[in-house]
Amino acid sequence: MDTIQSPATHSLATGAARAHLRRLAAGTLMPGFTGIAVPVWILEAYDAGLAAVCLYGTNVASPVQLRELCAGLRAHSPNTLIAVDEEGGDVTRLHYLTGSTQPGNAVLGRLDDVELTAASASAIGHELAGLGINLNLAPDADVNSAPDNPVIGVRSFGAEPGLVARHTAAWIRGLEDAGVASCAKHFPGHGDTTTDSHLALPRVTADAATLDARELVPFRALVAARGATVMTSHILVEALDPDHPATFSPRILQDLLRRDMGFEGVIITDALDMAGASAQTGIPEAAVRALIAGADLLCLGSETEPALFEQTITAIADAVGDGRLPMERLADAVARTQALSSRFPAAGAAEIQEAAIRGQLGLPGQPQHAGVPAEPKALDGERIAEAFEVSEAAERWLAREEPVAIVQVETGSNFAVGRVPWGPAATTSAVVREGEVPDGARVAVVGRGLDAEHPLWTVFARLRAEGHAVIAVECGWPRGGADIVTYGASLTVSQALTALLNGTAKA
Structure with a gap:
């Protein structure tokens, strides 16, 4: 003989099934906050x-x-x-x-x-x-x-x-x-x-x-x-x-x-x-x-x-x-x-x-979990700089003896990157505004995403017209025209770039 559920019992069963279903749904979700x-x-x-x-x-x-x-x-x-x-x-x-x-x-x-x-x-x-x-x-x-x-x-x-x-x-x-x-x-x-x-x-x-x-x-x-x-x-x-x-x-x-x-x-x-x-x-x-x-x-x-x-x-x-x-x-x-x-x-x-x-105490070692081995050392700046694309014009610029000025032209980033510090401005080096470039300095103008409409080229042209030796640096994927391409703008890449421009690292 079939059992007839009361409305209350049926409601409880239905409610339990719905709660289980919602729990499964939650088990597929990954929110931010x-x-x-x-x-x-x-x-x-x-x-x-x-x-x-x-x-x-x-x-x-x-x-x-x-x-x-x-x-x-x-x-x-x-x-x-x-x-x-x-x-x-x-x-x-x-x-x-x-x-x-x-x-x-x-x-x-x-x-x-x-x-x-x-x-x-x-x-x-x-x-x-x-x-x-x-x-x-x-x-x-x-x-x-x-x-x-x-x-x-x-x-x-x-x-x-x-x-x-x-x-x-x-x-x-x-x-x-x-x-x-x-x-x-x-x-x-x-x-x-x-x-x-x-x-x-x-x-x-x-x-x-x-x-x-x-x-x-x-x-x-x-x-x-x-x-x-x-x-x-x-x-x-x-x-x-x-x-x-x-x-x-x-x-x-x-x-x-x-x-x-x-x-x-x-x-x-x-x-x-x-x-x-x-x-x-x-x-x-x-x-x-x-x-x-x-x-x-x-x-x-x-x-x-x-x-x-x-x-x-x-x-x-x-x-x-x-x-x-x-x-x-x-x-x-x-x-x-x-x-x-x-x-x-x-x-x-x-x-x-x-x-x-x-x-905090400066003690060595990692917490012991998941069999994690010792952490490897970071890649050094000179090795990173080997990845840079450096033109003949940039090599001549690097060999000059005038003092160096670095001008970074602010460039927006995509949503994946967000507002992360980038380029020489993210390092401890001095980055100057265009109007603060000293007389007689050679200038590296730095940007990223350097398409033909990028404002860097206007800054580049003005500084060259003033008589400076100028190179353009691309801190992103090359799109043509840059003298140095770094293929990235992270802190460690930017430090390697800054050392290269200032003559403290090998080209």
Whole structure:
């Protein structure tokens, strides 16, 4: 005889099922948050099943504050994923206030020593592990085939697929050997774009053969290296799926990446607050579409508010209830994300504090967790300078004996970089305004993204007209015309540049 549920019993059962479904939905989300302290709603979200959080530069006020923030997150949720964009080079979050102590991908690609690349990634990994951060949204595995790419550029190892592939694999090895999960990005390749997906939806028009021989080569290296995660891109790749951006394309995520390429790790979306993802639909619907397509962990963006977080959970739960999102797909995403946190256990709050104490007292060693070996030494400035492109005109300028003046022309940055100090102005050297250049000085005018319309060229022309010996320095990806190209603007690259210009380092 069938049991007939009372309305109250049915309501309780339905409520329990709904609560379980919402907990699963939370287990696919990775919000950011505003401020330099953990907000209460994040702690409540952890209690409700939240999978991860992502830290951004605006969450950093000082090294001590960042350490305390991470320790607080770990104390409340020891097994959570704490993520960050710490690519090294121009894109840094830990060193948002000063600039990165690592040279960045383009410099490493120019040096083309995979052991140096692995060592740079290992150094980043050790720093992250010491804070209890166990997921790094790096490396950038894009082949930068468009010189005027507004968002990739020096974040890429280079324009040659084989080079990018071997350095992607080395970077993954160095980071993951330090106990931190990697995330190769931006699948299936953001290098052949001239639109920033933060602002609009880029289109890639290359044919399938070109994509296979260029864009996909580094991601095959990711699969071979058994990298932990991959990040999707909000780009429309016409040859692969003319109707859906990669983040929302089952053809690209399930058929190509999972089935054809054999990737078994976690698929993470690029931030869903970007215009390329959600300008037309809003973030909650973008989250549903990404899960349906095959994504596992959804990056919501840097300034997630509790209302948006709740709306996204509701949208996911409703999509399961409506049959748009299969329960099996949602459960698979949660299981993959949980397996990732188990594969990369992080330092606990006590170990983070131990690391802080040892650092404050000047004691050697790392907290003992995850079998992390000793941290490698940083790359020295003269080795970094070997990656610079130096013209004959610049070599003649460097050989002159007049006093040196450096003028840095302020240049905006893309959303991925943010407002990080860059160039000689970020170092301890004196940088002067154009009107303060001494008579008789030779001048290096420094900028980045030096297209034909860049204001640097006006400054350059005026100083040359005044009789100065002038060179132009590009602190980004070369676009033509610069006398020195550094392929990056991080603190350590800028220090190497400053030493070169001042004659205290070899060309």
